[in-house]
Structure formats: structure tokens, C-alpha cells
Amino acid sequence: MSLQNAIGHNGNGNGSNDAVPGTNSTGVVITNSAAPLPAGVHLPLYMDNHATTQLDPRVLDAMMPYFTGKFGNAASRNHQFGWEAEKAVEIAREQIAKLIGATAKEIIFTSGATESDNLALKGVAEMYRERGRHIITQVTEHKAILDTCKKLEKQGFRVTYLPVMADGLIDLDDLKRAIVTEGPEKTILVSIMFANNEIGVIQPIAEIGKICHEKGVFFHTDAVQAVGKVPVDVQAMNIDMLSISAHKLYGPKGVGALYVRRRNPRVQITEQINGGGHERGMRSGTLNVPGIVGLGAACEICMNEMAGEAVREAELRDHLRARLENSLDYVHVNGNMEHHLPGNLNMSFVYVEGESLLMGINDIAVSSGSACTSATLEPSYVLKALGLGDDVAHSSIRFGLGRFNTRAEVDYVADKVIDVVRKLRELSPLYEMVKEGIDLTKIEWAAH
Amino acid sequence: MAYSDKVVDHYENPRNVGTLDKSSEAVGTGLVGAPECGDVMRLQIRVNPATQVIEDAKFKTFGCGSAIASSSLATEWVKGRTINQALTISNTDIVKELALPPVKIHCSVLAEDAIRAAIGDWKKKNGVAEETHAEVAVAS
Numbered sequence: 001m002s003l004q005n006a007i008g009h010n011g012n013g014n015g016s017n018d019a020v021p022g023t024n025s026t027g028v029v030i031t032n033s034a035a036p037l038p039a040g041v042h043l044p045l046y047m048d049n050h051a052t053t054q055l056d057p058r059v060l061d062a063m064m065p066y067f068t069g070k071f072g073n074a075a076s077r078n079h080q081f082g083w084e085a086e087k088a089v090e091i092a093r094e095q096i097a098k099l100i101g102a103t104a105k106e107i108i109f110t111s112g113a114t115e116s117d118n119l120a121l122k123g124v125a126e127m128y129r130e131r132g133r134h135i136i137t138q139v140t141e142h143k144a145i146l147d148t149c150k151k152l153e154k155q156g157f158r159v160t161y162l163p164v165m166a167d168g169l170i171d172l173d174d175l176k177r178a179i180v181t182e183g184p185e186k187t188i189l190v191s192i193m194f195a196n197n198e199i200g201v202i203q204p205i206a207e208i209g210k211i212c213h214e215k216g217v218f219f220h221t222d223a224v225q226a227v228g229k230v231p232v233d234v235q236a237m238n239i240d241m242l243s244i245s246a247h248k249l250y251g252p253k254g255v256g257a258l259y260v261r262r263r264n265p266r267v268q269i270t271e272q273i274n275g276g277g278h279e280r281g282m283r284s285g286t287l288n289v290p291g292i293v294g295l296g297a298a299c300e301i302c303m304n305e306m307a308g309e310a311v312r313e314a315e316l317r318d319h320l321r322a323r324l325e326n327s328l329d330y331v332h333v334n335g336n337m338e339h340h341l342p343g344n345l346n347m348s349f350v351y352v353e354g355e356s357l358l359m360g361i362n363d364i365a366v367s368s369g370s371a372c373t374s375a376t377l378e379p380s381y382v383l384k385a386l387g388l389g390d391d392v393a394h395s396s397i398r399f400g401l402g403r404f405n406t407r408a409e410v411d412y413v414a415d416k417v418i419d420v421v422r423k424l425r426e427l428s429p430l431y432e433m434v435k436e437g438i439d440l441t442k443i444e445w446a447a448h
Numbered sequence: 449m450a451y452s453d454k455v456v457d458h459y460e461n462p463r464n465v466g467t468l469d470k471s472s473e474a475v476g477t478g479l480v481g482a483p484e485c486g487d488v489m490r491l492q493i494r495v496n497p498a499t500q501v502i503e504d505a506k507f508k509t510f511g512c513g514s515a516i517a518s519s520s521l522a523t524e525w526v527k528g529r530t531i532n533q534a535l536t537i538s539n540t541d542i543v544k545e546l547a548l549p550p551v552k553i554h555c556s557v558l559a560e561d562a563i564r565a566a567i568g569d570w571k572k573k574n575g576v577a578e579e580t581h582a583e584v585a586v587a588s
Contacts, residue, residue: 353486355512359451359459370486370512379486391483427465427516429490429508430483445482 040408043363047413049248049343049402050197050225051367055294056250056403062297063252066290074287075278085289092296096257099299100223100242101233108258108279109292113224116243116258117144117191119283120220123269124189124241125152128218132186136178136217138162138170138203140382141193145222149191158185162192164385167336168201175208179215189218194226194242198369198382198398199335200344202230209238218267224248228302229341230310234259240267246291250403251298255291258283313401314342316410320399321345323414328421330434334383334396343401346383348392349417351431352424357397360420364413369396391430451513452547458517463524466506468492476570478562487511487555489519491562493526493534495570500530507562514552518542518559531567 037043046054066088074089076082093104110116125135137149139161149159160178162170170192179187190212195202205221212219220241226232227242228249234242242259246252260282261267275284302309324347325331332348346369349357354370369380370393379393388396399413425431430440451459468475474494481487488511494504505523509516521542526534542548542556571577 351510353511353515356459356516359513389484390486394483394486427462427508428510429479429488430510432467432508440483443479445484445488446480 038408038412040406041412044365045363045409045412046365047399047401047405047409048365048367049400049405050200050398051400052247052253053250053402054404055247055252056298056301058301059251059294059297063290063294066293070289072289074289075276085287088293089287089289092292092299095296095300095303096244097259099232099303100227100244100259101235102259103262106234106259106262108260108282109287109295110256110258110283111254111288112247112256113142113222113243113245114144116245116256117142117220117222118148119258119269119272120241120243120260121145121148121152121189121191122272123282124218124220124267125155125157126270127268128188132180132184132188134158134160134180134185134187136160136162136175136187136190136192138164138192139385140164140168140196140198141191142197142222142224145191145193166387168196168199168334168382168386169336169339170203170208172204172207172211176211179211179217181215187215187217189220191220191222194221194223194232195230195341195344196335196382197225198367198380199346199386200225200341201335202226202339202341204339205239206237212240213238218265225341225344228299228306229343231306234261240265241269244295246295246298249298249302252291252294255288255295257295309403310342313403313405316401316405316407317343317345317399319407320401320410320414321347323411324417327414327418330431332388332392334386334388343405345399345401347397347399348383348388348395349397349421350392350395351428351434352421353394354396356424357395357417357420360424361413361416364416366400366413367398369398370394454521454546455513455517455548458520458546459513462507462516462520464506464520464527465508467508468494468504468506473497473573474570476566476568476573478565478567478569480561480565481511481515481558483510487515487558489515489558489562491519491522491526491559491566493531493566493570495531495574497574500532502526502529502531502534511555511558512552514546514548515555515558517546518548518555519562521545522559522563526563531570534563535567537563 070084072081072085074085093107096107097104135157137145153159162174164170192203192208194205209219218240221239222243224245227244240261245256271282273284278284330350334346354368358368369383379390383393470477476493478491480489489509491507493502496503505527507519507523509519525537539556539560542559
């Protein structure tokens with residue numbers, strides 16, 4: 001299957017010609033879709049790979065037999081259908097373990113990373129409640145961690161939310177100071193994400209792991225954005241628990257895994273779902289065999305192709321960044337770019353509101369940190385945690401490059417973003433005022 | 449979120465974008481909203497002092513598509529009206545015309561505020577008190 005077939009482009013090869021050039025006196029026209037599409041670019045164009053990824057056709061091929069003839073229950077111990085399914089699951093367990101430097105027995109299958117995060121945090125909290133009541137995490141975690149911590153707080157745990165520095169990284173001295181080693185308030189768990197889903201920064205995971213092990217504290221990491229994209233080694237990095245999601249690495253939705261260390265130290269968790277005692281009692285429920293096979297296949301492809309893919313994506317990302325920076329003033333790159341996912345670029349186009357920008361590039365799938373794109377009307381808490389003003393957060397766009405993005409697509413996206421940002425700035429009173437030398441911070445705005 | 453055709457039309461072809469000379473006696477400027485809220489609208493009107501008719505209107509807006517559309521529509525609606533007629537434009541008219549969803553109602557409120565602020569600025573510059581103005585309204 002060719003990639004184009006797999007993506008299922010909408011066949012609108014000439015671009016849409018719906019937009020009628022403006023008739024207003026100033027001649028401002030935001031979208032100009034009359035130009036023909038460059039070769040190799042099909043719309044809509046997907047560049048939001050932190051939200052989800054396209055299933056790799058090779059992964060689908062691996063899964064397909066387990067939807068059809070090989071439909072057995074992996075827990076059926078007494079016939080071939082069960083054995084066949086169980087064998088496929090065990091192969092997948094090996095494939096996942098190999099990608100992160102674990103052993104197969106340390107992999108527990110779940111419905112996805114949200115469940116993995118819940119199981120890790122609640123499972124350890126419940127199991128080690130008598131050892132201590134303190135948990136440490138940080139402010140730019142995914143809601144799967146933050147909301148789980150909020151719940152644990154209601155159950156009597158104390159949670160420390162470490163701040164991040166302006167580049168999105170935590171300060172290791174903050175972490176060292178926060179760990180409590182004595183008394184009933186002793187720290188039992190540190191949970192720090194590997195790579196951030198919005199700004200792509202990679203935390204100093206190996207250093208965090210070392211600190212935790214020196215102080216006798218378990219270390220969990222939500223590695224959803226990192227596994228399969230950058231090297232992850234639970235041994236070298238002293239990681240005790242790690243959450244994985246299949247659909248972030250070109251696998252299917254609805255399946256994930258939790259790595260739980262078995263020795264040095266052994267981590268025990270209290271199960272959160274009771275039932276048939278699957279996954280050695282840690283996660284009951286009939287295994288999602290096709291999904292698990294897909295997760296395994298996705299991990300194996302990443303294992304083989306990650307190194308080259310990371311270089312290619314980083315080149316594309318840097319090309320996109322350079323094009324935008326060279327053509328536009330008042331652009332900001334958000335987050336530390338040295339410790340960074342290869343496919344991530346989070347940029348603020350100051351004096352242009354993010355949702356209006358998305359509206360102008362609506363045949364391109366990217367995300368915005370603008371409040372207007374969220375249900376809460378609050379701009380991204382991740383960007384705010386970096387100390388960015390709300391106005392800059394409102395102007396941010398997250399580009400998520402992935403396996404299937406091409407240079408032609410990157411150039412198309414750059415052209416389009418540059419074009420729309422310029423037009424929206426013609427419309428922006430803030431841009432005009434700044435260009436006239438007015439200091440916007442000196443104006444008394446009427447907040448509404 | 450799906451936008452109404454009218455919002456898309458105003459976004460793609462915004463009417464009356466631009467700047468009037470804010471130091472001119474005949475020009476009233478309204479600047480409302482705040483950058484940290486993600487919406488700033490500037491609406492300007494040029495008023496004929498004899499007739500109090502708004503002869504020209506321009507806007508610039510930093511904000512989402514609905515905010516741009518609300519202010520673009522506001523310039524269309526105020527042009528050719530007297531300032532008193534313009535003051536009768538309410539945010540609910542804008543919501544109706546653009547079919548704004550509840551989450552975007554604040555955009556229409558801001559556009560109404562912008563009209564009022566621009567007219568208020570013109571009145572201040574031209575020494576037109578609210579009372580005088582009410583009399584004119586009766587007379588017209």
C-alpha cells in the first residue's frame with residue numbers, strides 16, 4: 001500500500017478554489033487557496049503527531065490475522081486458539097521490553113497510557129501507603145498524572161508539584177530538596193514525564209533516576225512521547241515504572257503498557273482492576289490481542305528505524321523553524337531545543353491569536369496553546385508554567401512532525417503559516433502598535 | 449469547531465480593515481480587550497460633525513475568527529448610521545447575524561464595547577455630552 005493510499009487524501013489535487021478574493025477596500029484576504037498544490041502534498045495534511053500517529057501499514061499487516069482467523073483468548077490454556085494468541089502476546093511483550101531495555105516479565109498490558117499512569121501512581125500509593133505519604137511530580141505533566149495526583153491528595157497523600165524553569169526542564173536541586181527520606185511524610189514515588197507532549201522538552205531522566213535510587217524512592221516516567229522516538233533504557237536510567245501508548249508510535253489506539261521493575265529494586269503495585277487475574281494479577285481483563293500485537297510490531301519498527309528517523313525528523317523540524325524564523329519577526333521558540341524530541345516544534349507567533357491562525361491554515365492539522373481552542377478558555381498550562389505571558393501562550397502553535405511527513409509538506413506548511421501570519425498581522429492592532437514603538441505593557445488594558 | 453459561513457466569510461474577507469488618524473477631531477477610537485485574554489479590538493469611526501453620521505469605520509483585531517468577524521461586521525453596521533443609531537447595535541444582534549456559539553458570545557460583547565468606546569471617544573473630543581446627544585436623538 002502506498003502512503004498516499006494509506007492516508008486517504010481527499011482527492012482535491014488542485015486545492016480548493018472556494019475562497020473569493022476580497023472586495024473590501026483594504027484588499028486583505030486571509031486565505032488564498034487558488035494556488036495549485038505542490039507535488040507530493042495532499043490535503044488535509046497531518047502534522048499533529050503528538051496527539052496521535054497514523055497506523056503504520058506494516059503494523060496493520062501484523063495485526064490483521066488476530067482480527068480474523070487467530071481470534072483466540074490468550075488466557076485459554078487448553079486449546080490451539082488460546083496458545084496461538086498467548087504466543088503472539090508473548091512475542092509482543094519481548095518486542096516492547098527490548099525497545100526500553102527491560103525484560104518481558106516486566107511489561108503489563110493496559111488500555112493506554114492514561115491507564116498505565118493511573119495504575120503506576122495509584123498502585124504504588126496504595127501498596128506503600130505505610131512506608132510514606134509523599135509523592136513528587138511536576139507542573140507540566142499530562143493530565144493523566146496531574147488528575148491522578150489530585151485524587152491521591154484527596155486520599156491523604158501529599159503531592160509536591162515541582163516548577164519548571166523557563167526552558168521547561170525541572171531543576172534537579174529542587175527535586176533533591178523535595179525528597180523526604182524520614183518520617184510518615186517520607187517520599188515513596190517520583191513521577192516525571194520523559195518528554196513533554198506540548199513543548200517536546202526531554203527531562204534529565206537518567207539524573208532523576210540516579211537521585212531517586214540513591215534516596216530509595218521509586219521513579220515512574222510517563223514516556224508516551226519518547227518511546228520509539230529517542231533512546232530509552234530503564235536500566236541505565238534507573239527507571240522503575242514507565243508508561244507507553246501504542247498510538248503515539250504508529251500503533252493502534254486503545255492499547256498501552258506499563259513497565260514495572262522486578263529487581264533492584266522490585267516494585268509491587270496494588271491492582272486497580274479486579275477480575276480474572278490476568279497480567280499476574282496486576283491488570284485483569286481479557287487481553288486485547290490484536291492491539292498488543294500491533295504495539296509489539298510498532299515497537300520493533302521503532303527499534304530498527306528510530307536512529308535514522310530521528311535524524312530525518314530533526315532536519316525537517318529545523319528546516320521548518322528556520323523558514324519561519326527567517327520570514328517572520330516576533331516569533332518565539334518555546335522550550336529547550338537542545339534536550340528536545342526530534343519531531344516537535346512549538347512556536348509563538350506573537351500578536352497573532354492561535355485559533356485565528358489555525359482557521360487560516362485549516363487544511364493543515366496542528367495544535368494551538370490558545371485558550372480559544374480549549375473548552376476552559378484558559379491558555380496552555382504548560383506554556384504558562386514556562387513563565388510565558390498569556391498573550392504569548394495564546395499565539396502558540398505546536399507542530400508535530402512524524403514518520404510520514406515529507407520535506408514538500410514542511411515547505412507547504414511553512415509557506416502557508418508565513419502567509420497567514422503576515423495577513424493576520426495586517427489585521428492585528430497589537431502588531432501595528434508595536435511597530436509604531438508603543439510599549440504594550442504600558443497600556444492599561446481592560447481585562448474582560 | 450465548525451464556524452458559520454458568515455464567520456468564515458468575514459474572516460476570509462474582512463471588511464474595513466485599517467487605521468484612521470486617531471489625532472483627528474473627527475475620528476473616535478475604541479480600543480477594548482486585553483492581550484492576555486486573547487482578544488483586542490480597535491474600532492475607529494470618522495463622524496460628520498454636522499450630521500453625526502458615521503462616514504467611515506475601520507478596525508483591527510487580535511483574536512479568534514469570531515472576534516475578527518464580530519468587529520468586521522460592526523464596521524459594516526456602523527457605517528452610514530448616526531452615532532445614536534450605532535449605539536442601538538447590541539451584541540445579541542451580532543450573535544444572531546454570525547450564528548456565534550455560546551463560547552464565542554464574549555467576542556460579540558467586545559464588538560459592542562468597541563462601538564461604544566469609539567463613539568465615547570468621539571464625543572469626548574467634540575465636547576458632546578450624553579444629554580445633548582439624547583436631545584439630538586429625539587430631534588432626529
